[in-house]
Amino acid sequence: xxxxxxxxxxxxxxxxxxxxxxxxxxxxxxxxxxxxxxxxxxxxxxxxxxxxxxxxxxxxxxxxxxxxxxxxxxxxxxxxxxxxxxxxxxxxxxxxxxxxxxxxxxxxxxxxxxxxxxxxxxxxxxxxxxxxxxxxxxxxxxxxxxxxxxxxxxxxxxxxxxxxxxxxxxxxxxxxxxxxxxxxxxxxxxxxxxxxxxxxxxxxxxxxxxxxxxxxxxxxxxxxxxxx
Amino acid sequence: xxxxxxxxxxxxxxxxxxxxxxxxxxxxxxxxxxxxxxxxxxxxxxxxxxxxxxxxxxxxxxxxxxxxxxxxxxxxxxxxxxxxxxxxxxxxxxxxxxxxxxxxxxxxxxxxxxxxxxxxxxxxxxxxxxxxxxxxxxxxxxxxxxxxxxxxxxxxxxxxxxxxxxxxxxxxxxxxxxxxxxxxxxxxxxxxxxxxxxxxxxxxxxxxxxxxxxxxxxxxxxxxxxxxxxxxxxxxxxxxxxxxxxxx
Ligand code: HEM
Ligand code: SF4
Ligand code: FES
Numbered sequence: 001x002x003x004x005x006x007x008x009x010x011x012x013x014x015x016x017x018x019x020x021x022x023x024x025x026x027x028x029x030x031x032x033x034x035x036x037x038x039x040x041x042x043x044x045x046x047x048x049x050x051x052x053x054x055x056x057x058x059x060x061x062x063x064x065x066x067x068x069x070x071x072x073x074x075x076x077x078x079x080x081x082x083x084x085x086x087x088x089x090x091x092x093x094x095x096x097x098x099x100x101x102x103x104x105x106x107x108x109x110x111x112x113x114x115x116x117x118x119x120x121x122x123x124x125x126x127x128x129x130x131x132x133x134x135x136x137x138x139x140x141x142x143x144x145x146x147x148x149x150x151x152x153x154x155x156x157x158x159x160x161x162x163x164x165x166x167x168x169x170x171x172x173x174x175x176x177x178x179x180x181x182x183x184x185x186x187x188x189x190x191x192x193x194x195x196x197x198x199x200x201x202x203x204x205x206x207x208x209x210x211x212x213x214x215x216x217x218x219x220x221x222x223x224x225x226x227x228x
Numbered sequence: 229x230x231x232x233x234x235x236x237x238x239x240x241x242x243x244x245x246x247x248x249x250x251x252x253x254x255x256x257x258x259x260x261x262x263x264x265x266x267x268x269x270x271x272x273x274x275x276x277x278x279x280x281x282x283x284x285x286x287x288x289x290x291x292x293x294x295x296x297x298x299x300x301x302x303x304x305x306x307x308x309x310x311x312x313x314x315x316x317x318x319x320x321x322x323x324x325x326x327x328x329x330x331x332x333x334x335x336x337x338x339x340x341x342x343x344x345x346x347x348x349x350x351x352x353x354x355x356x357x358x359x360x361x362x363x364x365x366x367x368x369x370x371x372x373x374x375x376x377x378x379x380x381x382x383x384x385x386x387x388x389x390x391x392x393x394x395x396x397x398x399x400x401x402x403x404x405x406x407x408x409x410x411x412x413x414x415x416x417x418x419x420x421x422x423x424x425x426x427x428x429x430x431x432x433x434x435x436x437x438x439x440x441x442x443x444x445x446x447x448x449x450x451x452x453x454x455x456x457x458x459x460x461x462x463x464x465x466x467x468x469x470x471x472x473x474x475x476x
Contacts, residue, residue, distance in 0.1 A: 006472040009431050010441035011399075011465060062235035079440050088333050088440035095300035095326045102445035109400055109443060162455050184444040190466030192459050204259070206353070 010084075011188075013077050018185035020074035025182060025208060027067060029176075032215045039222055043153025055131060061106035075117055082110040100161045105176040106184070113176040119170030127155055158223040172216040179209035229255040229314065232324040233268065241336045241344075247326070248322030257317040261304060262287060264316065281340040283360055287312040289453065296341055298329040302392035302451040310390065330391050332400035333438040347437040348389050348405060354433035355426035356409040358418050377415045384411035386454040390398045392458070393448035399440030404448035406434050407464035410457045414467055424471035431468055448452060 032053070054060050059219045105112070130136055130153050133164040137149045157163050182204035185193070191200065230253045241451060252268055259267075262284055272281035280372030283293040319325065325442040327341065335343040363414040385408075393404035411428050413419030416455040419426070449458045 001472055001475050003230075006447075009428075009468070009472075010435050011431055011468045012472060014465075015469060022274030043273055052308035081443075085440035085443070086400070088438055089331055089398075090333050092330050093297060093300065095297075095328070097300040097447070099395055100301070100397070100449055101447040101450040107444065108443040182366055182445070187444045187458065187462050188442075188465055190462045190469060 013081055014188045017074060017078050017190035019182055020070045021185045023070050028212050032212055035219060036142045038154060038219055047151045048147050048149060048190040071188050078113060103228045106180045109180060112173045116177060155223055158220045159227045161172035164220045164224045165177035165218040168217050175209050179205055230322040231255050234326045237340055238337050240339060254281055255316055259316045260312060261314040262312050281342050283342045284312060289313045290388060291457055292388030295330045295343060295391055297330060297395055299326055303453055308383045308453050308455050329396035332394050345391050349381040351406055351430050351433045355429040358413060371417050381412050381415035384408045387456050388454055392451045392453060396447040396451035399443060401442045402434050403442040403461050404440040406430055407460035410464050410467055411460045424475050427467035427471045
């Protein structure tokens with residue numbers, strides 16, 4: 001079977017959604033680890049130095065562009081599959097089983113994913129665009145001179161309540177998406193084994209479903225509270 | 229018991245169907261679900277009306293014919309039970325029961341509650357067999373097989389092709405069925421020579437029939453009357469991954 005044929009099968013497409021999903025899971029861990037420095041009371045030194053490093057390192061810039069391609073690939077293939085799945089049942093049932101045979105969040109992947117996509121568009125235009133193409137002030141810290149003051153942009157953004165609310169909603173969507181998504185991607189890659197299911201479930205629910213989204217959501221909330 | 233049945237009536241695959249409401253009285257708790265339909269059909273025939281078409285054959289839970297989607301559940305509310313094995317003690321006097329056919333593009337309605345499930349046959353024809361030279365029967369224990377593999381293959385082979393997995397899945401995906409049929413052969417040495425082509429061809433046919441893809445919600449496993457496990461879907465995914473990466 002040729003590559004083109006393989007990735008045209010339903011399982012081939014699912015593998016692409018799963019692989020890009022795993023990459024995004026790895027990304028959110030790194031992203032949170034970096035962003036937590038926003039909460040340090042150091043006038044932005046740790047965060048701005050980190051942001052400057054990320055913005056100038058060639059390899060990281062390559063990954064950052066790759067990340068955008070991967071998000072688009074993930075979303076496009078997932079939407080193609082969702083549309084095919086809708087077409088597979090042209091006449092709907094009059095009575096639906098509700099949550100008796102499957103969990104609510106496992107059926108809302110496309111909805112949560114779409115909310116995430118909207119969130120990402122707003123998020124990127126707010127900070128990433130500002131950092132790269134916007135006109136933001138610079139600061140210097142000892143040896144590190146003239147770095148963009150993204151810290152200030154973030155604090156200004158999170159002084160607005162509606163933006164904070166938007167971020168919290170985005171993270172609720174992320175939580176539901178990943179509680180099912182991580183486990184689902186494991187299953188798509190054939191990882192379903194009595195001995196490992198316990199730990200995979202744990203990672204899916206507690207790391208990706210709770211710790212990461214709560215960690216992200218805490219940042220705008222704390223920054224908002226600090227400024228009122 | 230007195231029951232209200234709302235049953236999907238549809239003349240043929242072209243016509244648009246509709247629900248028809250019937251009152252049935254004197255339903256005993258000991259009757260099977262299909263027996264209620266037998267009684268109702270006798271009445272309809274006596275009244276000179278068209279009886280409700282529904283599939284059934286063995287009435288003992290092994291043929292997989294009795295497809296009915298009952299109050300939002302494939303084969304009704306009981307776990308690991310076909311419609312013919314569902315008994316009226318599951319219901320109470322005065323209940324309203326809505327009965328629909330399996331709904332999937334790949335399972336067109338033939339009439340009323342009967343659907344055309346030959347799409348499953350074509351998936352089997354695409355690779356759900358082993359090619360053997362016929363001749364004398366080989367001694368049963370000539371090829372050593374790990375007991376765990378034999379048991380897992382046997383559990384997968386319990387699939388009766390009823391289509392409840394497709395009916396229950398929000399995507400009308402046939403992954404549980406296809407994975408059971410691939411697994412029963414992939415786990416045994418006799419299935420190995422055709423292993424890669426089998427997985428790829430059966431999945432290609434499954435897609436061609438218009439079944440949806442799997443989003444791992446687990447509704448199929450919850451509704452399967454034979455307890456076919458999601459581990460079979462994981463195995464099918466592995467088979468397809470390996471075959472797709474390595475076949476030319
Ligand atoms: C950009 C917006 C996004 C959209 C539209 C989207 C949509 C989807 C959809 C429809 C699915 C398949 C549903 C299923 O298998 O049940 C899916 C799966 C998944 N998504 Fe997303 N998603 C998005 C963003 C993300 C992000 C940011 C992450 C990670 C941080 C992520 C991780 C995953 C994972 C791990 C899976 C499971 C893949 C599998 O089942 O094989 N997604 N996504
Ligand atoms: S896997 Fe279960 S639900 Fe699906 S066809 Fe086989 S027996 Fe029926
Ligand atoms: S009639 Fe054979 S399984 Fe129900």
